[in-house]
Amino acid sequence: MLEINTCGLYCAAGGFHIDPWKPAPRAVITHAHSDHACPGSEAYLCAAASRQLVAARVGEDARIETMEYGETRDLGGVRLSLHPAGHILGSCQARLERNGEVWVVSGDYKVQPDTTCPAFEPLRCHVFVTESTFGLPIYRWPPQAEVFGEIDAWWRANREAGRTSVLLVYPLGKAQRVLAGIDCSAGPVAARASVERFNALYRQAGIALPGTRPPAGVPPGALVLAPPWTIPPAWFRRLGPVSTGMVSGWMRIRGTRRRRSLDRGFVLSDHADWPGLLQAIEATGAERVRVTHGYRYPLVRWLRERGLDAQAFETRYTAEQDETGSEDVEEIS
Numbered sequence: 001m002l003e004i005n006t007c008g009l010y011c012a013a014g015g016f017h018i019d020p021w022k023p024a025p026r027a028v029i030t031h032a033h034s035d036h037a038c039p040g041s042e043a044y045l046c047a048a049a050s051r052q053l054v055a056a057r058v059g060e061d062a063r064i065e066t067m068e069y070g071e072t073r074d075l076g077g078v079r080l081s082l083h084p085a086g087h088i089l090g091s092c093q094a095r096l097e098r099n100g101e102v103w104v105v106s107g108d109y110k111v112q113p114d115t116t117c118p119a120f121e122p123l124r125c126h127v128f129v130t131e132s133t134f135g136l137p138i139y140r141w142p143p144q145a146e147v148f149g150e151i152d153a154w155w156r157a158n159r160e161a162g163r164t165s166v167l168l169v170y171p172l173g174k175a176q177r178v179l180a181g182i183d184c185s186a187g188p189v190a191a192r193a194s195v196e197r198f199n200a201l202y203r204q205a206g207i208a209l210p211g212t213r214p215p216a217g218v219p220p221g222a223l224v225l226a227p228p229w230t231i232p233p234a235w236f237r238r239l240g241p242v243s244t245g246m247v248s249g250w251m252r253i254r255g256t257r258r259r260r261s262l263d264r265g266f267v268l269s270d271h272a273d274w275p276g277l278l279q280a281i282e283a284t285g286a287e288r289v290r291v292t293h294g295y296r297y298p299l300v301r302w303l304r305e306r307g308l309d310a311q312a313f314e315t316r317y318t319a320e321q322d323e324t325g326s327e328d329v330e331e332i333s
């Protein structure tokens, strides 16, 4: 039902791509991260809750149609429906059914709860196309309450020492999950423009988030949310003494923090960890699994050893880039 062509994952019968990495005639979008929502397609279809976020990526004047979660639509004899993926606001899995065969494309997903988006919905299918950004057994996430508690404690200690806490977070999804999870009553919280842009879209969508202000002129001891890519040193200098931390699944690996000279790393991801991937795959009951993203081959091998028909799908999706992300060029604020 699905194949890979030059633009991406293609359903010939239905005449649509899912998350094409090049402009396509019709694009079904699983979520608004930039490696999944590429501009230039003639028409887009996404979950209703994702509309504003997708428009922010592909342009306000793009043709964007939406579907509610669970609603079905017939496209060339393919019954298409979208279901929560638990990754970020509006993220979905795409379920395709034709002549009794069911495929599910996961998009990016996590099975941990997240108060800023509906929970991942397990779907039975014959073929499951799963991501595997963190598809290695070393990736296991600690309970998120513990991680939020660590961030609160780090911020408190910095406050007492008169330092500003600069927390690097991916601006779409992670930033809002952290804001909703930590104790923001402890002091002023600021967000750089590229983060605040998505905070505003979450609030518009009715997701309750604590108030945030621009970083300029924050008092010492504040918490400042900033994107994980390069920030001008002059901006840091204006904040006075700072402690830096970063929230990412990659923080599971010590070297990542050291390489970036961060004071602290907090392990929290919007992707499934290794046990989460296995749990999600098993729940589908699928006998055929197609693996995209990241560490495809270890997961493919593990599944084959257990008798499943598993293959890697050569896609161009990247993890939300912690190291080199650059889609938001910012003013110094």
Ligand SMILES: [Zn+2]
Residues within 6 Å of the ligand: 031, 033, 036, 087, 108, 320
């Ligand atoms: Zn994503």
Ligand SMILES: [Zn+2]
Residues within 6 Å of the ligand: 033, 035, 036, 107, 108, 131, 293, 317, 318, 319, 320
């Ligand atoms: Zn992705």
